[in-house]
Amino acid sequence: MIIEKLLLHVLIVIAPVLSYSFLFESRKIGKSPYFLGILYGVSASLCMYFAYFNSGLYWDLRYVPLVLSIFYGGPISGIITLTALLATRTVMGGETLYLGYISASVACIVPFILYKYFWRFPPRKRIYMSIIAGLWPAIVQLLILLSYLYINSEVLQVDQDIYLYIAVFGIIQILAVVFGSILNEAVIERNLMKDEIRRSEKQHTLGELAASIAHEVRNPLTVVKGFLQLMEGEDERHKHYYPLILSELSRAESIISDYLNFAKPEFKKIETFSIAELVTELSILLNPYALKDGISLTHLIESDVKITTDRNQLKQALINILKNAVEATPKEGRVSIKLIPEGEQVKIIVRDTGKGMTKEQLSRIGSLFFSTKQQGTGLGTMVSIRIIESMGGKVEYTSKIGKGTKVSVALPLISSFEEDSV
Numbered sequence: 001m002i003i004e005k006l007l008l009h010v011l012i013v014i015a016p017v018l019s020y021s022f023l024f025e026s027r028k029i030g031k032s033p034y035f036l037g038i039l040y041g042v043s044a045s046l047c048m049y050f051a052y053f054n055s056g057l058y059w060d061l062r063y064v065p066l067v068l069s070i071f072y073g074g075p076i077s078g079i080i081t082l083t084a085l086l087a088t089r090t091v092m093g094g095e096t097l098y099l100g101y102i103s104a105s106v107a108c109i110v111p112f113i114l115y116k117y118f119w120r121f122p123p124r125k126r127i128y129m130s131i132i133a134g135l136w137p138a139i140v141q142l143l144i145l146l147s148y149l150y151i152n153s154e155v156l157q158v159d160q161d162i163y164l165y166i167a168v169f170g171i172i173q174i175l176a177v178v179f180g181s182i183l184n185e186a187v188i189e190r191n192l193m194k195d196e197i198r199r200s201e202k203q204h205t206l207g208e209l210a211a212s213i214a215h216e217v218r219n220p221l222t223v224v225k226g227f228l229q230l231m232e233g234e235d236e237r238h239k240h241y242y243p244l245i246l247s248e249l250s251r252a253e254s255i256i257s258d259y260l261n262f263a264k265p266e267f268k269k270i271e272t273f274s275i276a277e278l279v280t281e282l283s284i285l286l287n288p289y290a291l292k293d294g295i296s297l298t299h300l301i302e303s304d305v306k307i308t309t310d311r312n313q314l315k316q317a318l319i320n321i322l323k324n325a326v327e328a329t330p331k332e333g334r335v336s337i338k339l340i341p342e343g344e345q346v347k348i349i350v351r352d353t354g355k356g357m358t359k360e361q362l363s364r365i366g367s368l369f370f371s372t373k374q375q376g377t378g379l380g381t382m383v384s385i386r387i388i389e390s391m392g393g394k395v396e397y398t399s400k401i402g403k404g405t406k407v408s409v410a411l412p413l414i415s416s417f418e419e420d421s422v
């Protein structure tokens with residue numbers, strides 16, 4: 001029956017993806033368009049070899065490998081598959097040979113045209129495009145078939161079930177294309193993930209190296225700064241340079257300590273303290289910074305609890321978050337801090353009425369060196385998240401562009417420090 005035959009074809013059609021993704025995955029050949037072209041060519045030829053013959057026609061899924069070959073292997077691969085397909089058809093011969101040529105040439109036009117746009121789309125849209133590209137050869141075949149049947153209606157013994165065949169054929173052809181492209185997309189995603197893992201491993205090593213360099217640089221910097229401060233009072237000629245030199249040195253120092261904090265937060269002094277006190281202290285500390293830009297900074301404390309952690313580190317983490325909130329907020333804007341104890345944890349929520357972030361920015365927040373500011377280092381958020389996560393807490397960002405941002409910090413009352421960070 002036609003269905004069994006066509007299901008066998010589905011298997012033949014996906015065989016190339018399976019073989020190049022699993023057998024030849026790590027080898028260069030697995031990505032060569034020539035190799036893919038040949039694999040899909042073999043697959044198309046096998047489809048034709050096992051075709052279902054009825055009403056003077058061959059019923060098979062030969063165009064599915066062709067479409068997949070053009071899309072996922074590129075034009076070279078497509079041409080090789082097309083050549084294999086035409087060659088097999090020629091060997092098979094028969095009266096309807098010319099129809100085979102016509103339908104093959106017309107069928108490959110749409111996928112070749114679509115290929116130009118194919119890789120500009122995200123994976124899901126690419127699958128939709130494959131459906132269109134798979135539909136097209138089915139329509140071409142159908143039209144050719146109908147006209148052929150119409151012209152030869154007297155000579156030909158046409159099966160009663162021909163329309164059923166056409167329907168089944170069309171559906172299975174589309175299913176096969178979708179299945180093939182989903183598999184291809186899965187392979188692509190798997191490879192991307194592997195690359196990502198490799199890259200992050202490399203970054204990890206680089207990060208450790210950078211941390212040790214930063215550590216080494218910090219000491220001489222402190223010495224230079226100390227001596228400059230001593231010389232500041234004595235050297236009359238260059239005295240107006242000193243404030244600038246010292247402020248730049250402080251900036252360098254703060255970048256280095258931020259970086260070191262990110263690389264390995266150190267929890268030196270664990271103490272039990274009132275979180276409400278810390279929040280109030282932060283609010284007072286940052287108030288001048290906010291007022292300078294005409295921003296009102298308020299805090300609301302629902303109730304107080306004691307928490308056990310490194311006070312200075314937590315303070316640093318919250319300062320970074322608050323500073324970002326103030327920096328993102330325009331004049332007359334508001335920044336608020338809210339403290340809500342919730343059972344075994346405490347929530348600190350920082351809201352601002354600032355410029356907010358796009359989805360893309362939101363997904364990048366907390367990644368190293370991501371900054372949208374001219375003088376930004378892209379370290380602050382990262383450090384905050386690292387510190388809070390090392391304390392066993394969690395930071396969540398929600399933001400609406402133009403409306404503002406909400407940063408929600410959840411902390412356990414007693415910090416459970418990660419092993420390597422204490």
Ligand code: ADP
Pocket residue numbers: 320324325328352354355356357361365366370371372373375376377378379380381382404405
């Ligand atoms: P920096 O402040 O040096 O740019 P951060 O790591 O502190 O580096 O912040 C990274 C980026 O995240 C900022 O440049 C900003 O674009 C974005 N960001 C952080 N907090 C907010 C916020 N509250 N509102 C809008 N954008 C924010």
Ligand code: MG
Pocket residue numbers: 320323324380381
């Ligand atoms: Mg910042």
